[in-house]
Amino acid sequence: MPSAIAYASKSPTDTLKPFNFERRDPTARDVEIEILFCGVCHSDLHTARNEWQNTVYPCVPGHEIVGRVTRVGSHVSKFKVGDLAAVGCMVDSCQECPNCSQHMEQFCEKGAIFTYNAPDKHTDGGHTFGGYSNSVTVDEAFVLSVPENLDLAATAPLLCAGITTYSPIKRWGIKKGDKVGVVGLGGLGHMALKFAHAFGAKVVLFTTSPGKADDAKRLGADEVVISKNENEMNAHLGSFDFIIDCVSAEHDINIYLNLLKIDGTLTLVGAPEKPLPVSSFSLIFGRKILTGSLIGGIKETQEMLDFCGEHNITSDIEMIDIDYVNTAYDRLLKSDVKYRFVIDMKSLRK
Structure with missing residues (x-):
C-alpha cells in the first residue's frame, strides 16, 4: 500500500500536525489521485475540534479536492492517468438503495461514506482520511471531471461550497x-x-x-x-x-x-x-x-461543475501553505477570509 503524508489532529485540543499513514492500492473500480489543491471548509474545523461530538481520531480533514489521476483500476472507464479529477464530500455509498438509485447518494439509506471521519469499508474498523493529504483513492463512481478552462485552485471549493x-x-x-x-x-x-x-x-x-x-x-x-x-x-x-x-x-x-x-x-x-x-x-x-439542503448527489455535482465551466464560475480564494492551516482556522472563526482558504498541496511535500 502506498505511503501517504497529511496533516491531522489527534484530539479536540490538538493543532493539525504532520501525519503519516497508508492509502489502499486501487481496486478494480478505484481511481488514485495526486491531490493538488484542497479547500478549507468550516466543517473541517468543526470536525477537527470535535464540536459536533462525533470525531474519530486521528482526523485528516478536507473534502474539497482537486488533483490529477496517477493510477486507475482495471475496470475504470471514465478516467485515465493524467486526467484532472475532483472529489467532494462523499467517497462511497451503498449505490443500491432508492436514494442512491435516484442520484441522491448524500441521503443513502445505509449511510453515505463521507470523505473523512466516516467508517471505511476497505479497512477493518478504520475510518476515512480526507484531502489535507498528498493523495486519495476513491471509487470511480464518486470521482468527478474538472472542466479544463477553470482555475484548479479556485475550483476546489466548488466541491462543497x-x-x-x-x-x-x-x-x-x-x-x-x-x-x-x-x-x-x-x-x-x-x-x-x-x-x-x-x-x-x-x-x-x-x-x-x-x-x-x-x-x-x-x-x-x-x-x-x-x-x-x-x-x-x-x-x-x-x-x-x-x-x-x-x-x-x-x-x-x-x-x-x-x-x-x-x-x-x-x-x-x-x-x-x-x-x-x-x-x-x-x-x-x-x-x-x-x-x-445537504450538498448534492454525484450526478448533480458533475452538472454543477459543467455549469461552472460554461459560465466561468469559480470561488474567490486565498491560497495558503499547509503549515498555515491552524492560523487559517483561527481566521475562519473571525470570518477573516475572502472567501475560501485553499491549500496548495505542493507545500506538503516540502
Whole structure:
C-alpha cells in the first residue's frame, strides 16, 4: 500500500500536525489521485475540534479536492492517468438503495461514506482520511471531471461550497426574473450570489456589515440590504420568490420568512450550532416553505461543475501553505477570509 503524508489532529485540543499513514492500492473500480489543491471548509474545523461530538481520531480533514489521476483500476472507464479529477464530500455509498438509485447518494439509506471521519469499508474498523493529504483513492463512481478552462485552485471549493448552494437553487427552479435573497456573505454566500446571478435572478444580499456592499455587487448582487436596518428590511416584505440562508451563527430566520411571497421558499444551508426558533405565524401567513439542503448527489455535482465551466464560475480564494492551516482556522472563526482558504498541496511535500 502506498505511503501517504497529511496533516491531522489527534484530539479536540490538538493543532493539525504532520501525519503519516497508508492509502489502499486501487481496486478494480478505484481511481488514485495526486491531490493538488484542497479547500478549507468550516466543517473541517468543526470536525477537527470535535464540536459536533462525533470525531474519530486521528482526523485528516478536507473534502474539497482537486488533483490529477496517477493510477486507475482495471475496470475504470471514465478516467485515465493524467486526467484532472475532483472529489467532494462523499467517497462511497451503498449505490443500491432508492436514494442512491435516484442520484441522491448524500441521503443513502445505509449511510453515505463521507470523505473523512466516516467508517471505511476497505479497512477493518478504520475510518476515512480526507484531502489535507498528498493523495486519495476513491471509487470511480464518486470521482468527478474538472472542466479544463477553470482555475484548479479556485475550483476546489466548488466541491462543497459550490454544490451546497447550487443544489437548492436548482431544486427550487430559480429562473430569470425571480427575486432571490442571499443571507450572509462568506464561503457559501459568495457562491450563492454567483449562482443566483448566473441563473438570471434579481439577487439581494442580506448582511450585517455595510462594508461588504461593494464586494457583494462585484459577486452578483443587484442590491444589498443591511439586515439590522428595519426600514430597509420592511421595504422588501412579501416580495421574494426564494431566499437561501448561508449563516451558521444564531440569527432570527422569522424576519426572512416575512420577506417571502405567498408560497415562497427559505432554504437553510448554514448549520447553526443551536436550534433556530420559528414562529408558526411566519409560515402560516403566506403558506411559506421552510426547508434545508445537504450538498448534492454525484450526478448533480458533475452538472454543477459543467455549469461552472460554461459560465466561468469559480470561488474567490486565498491560497495558503499547509503549515498555515491552524492560523487559517483561527481566521475562519473571525470570518477573516475572502472567501475560501485553499491549500496548495505542493507545500506538503516540502
